[in-house]
Amino acid sequence: MINEKMAQALNKQINAELYSAYLYLSMASYFESVNLPGFANWMRAKTQEELMHAMKIYDFVNEGGGRVLLKAIEQPQSEWESPLATFEAVCKHEQKVTGLINELVNLAIEAKDHTTNVFLQWFVNEQVEEEKSAGDIVGRLKLIEGSPQALYIVDKEMAQRVFIPPQPAEGN
Ligand SMILES: [Fe+2]
Numbered sequence: 575m576i577n578e579k580m581a582q583a584l585n586k587q588i589n590a591e592l593y594s595a596y597l598y599l600s601m602a603s604y605f606e607s608v609n610l611p612g613f614a615n616w617m618r619a620k621t622q623e624e625l626m627h628a629m630k631i632y633d634f635v636n637e638g639g640g641r642v643l644l645k646a647i648e649q650p651q652s653e654w655e656s657p658l659a660t661f662e663a664v665c666k667h668e669q670k671v672t673g674l675i676n677e678l679v680n681l682a683i684e685a686k687d688h689t690t691n692v693f694l695q696w697f698v699n700e701q702v703e704e705e706k707s708a709g710d711i712v713g714r715l716k717l718i719e720g721s722p723q724a725l726y727i728v729d730k731e732m733a734q735r736v737f738i739p740p741q742p743a744e745g746n
C-alpha cells in the first residue's frame with residue numbers, strides 16, 4: 575500500500591508527465607508551422623512516450639491502493655527561435671524532470687517504500703536515455719547551424735522515429 579504522501583507526490587509526477595506530453599505536442603505544432611515535418615514527427619512520438627509515462631504511474635498508484643487525482647496542466651510555450659533553441663529547451667526540461675524523479679526516489683527511500691523505489695528505477699534509467707538523445711540532437715544542430723540544406727537532411731532523419739507502444743508482460 576502506497577502511503578498518502580507518496581501517492582500525492584506520484585500524482586504530481588503524473589501531472590509533470592502530462593505537461594511534458596503537452597510541451598512536446600506544442601513543439602510538434604511549432605515544427606509543423608515552420609515546415610519541418612520530420613522534427614514534428616519526432617515530437618509527436620515523444621508526446622506519446624510521455625503519455626505512456628503518465629499512464630505507467632497512473633496504473634502504479636491505482637494498483638497500490640492510491641487514488642489518482644488530476645490537476646490542471648500548465649499552458650506550454652508555443653514559439654521557439656529555432657530548432658536548436660527548441661532542443662535546448664527539451665534538454666533543460668528533461669534535466670528538470672530527472673530532478674523530480676530523483677526527489678521521488680528520495681521520498682520512497684525515506685518512507686522505506688521499496689516497491690515504489692523499484693518502480694521508479696525504470697524512470698531513473700529512462701531519464702538517462704532521454705537526456706542523452708536530446709543532448710545528441712543539440713550537438714548535431716549546433717554542427718549544422720546556418721545550413722538549411724543540412725537541416726533538411728536532419729529533418730528527413732527525424733521522420734524515422736516511431737513510437738513503439740509497451741508490450742504487455744508475458745503471461746498477461
Ligand atoms: Fe517522462
Ligand SMILES: [Fe+2]
Pocket residue numbers: 594624668671704
Ligand atoms: Fe521525458
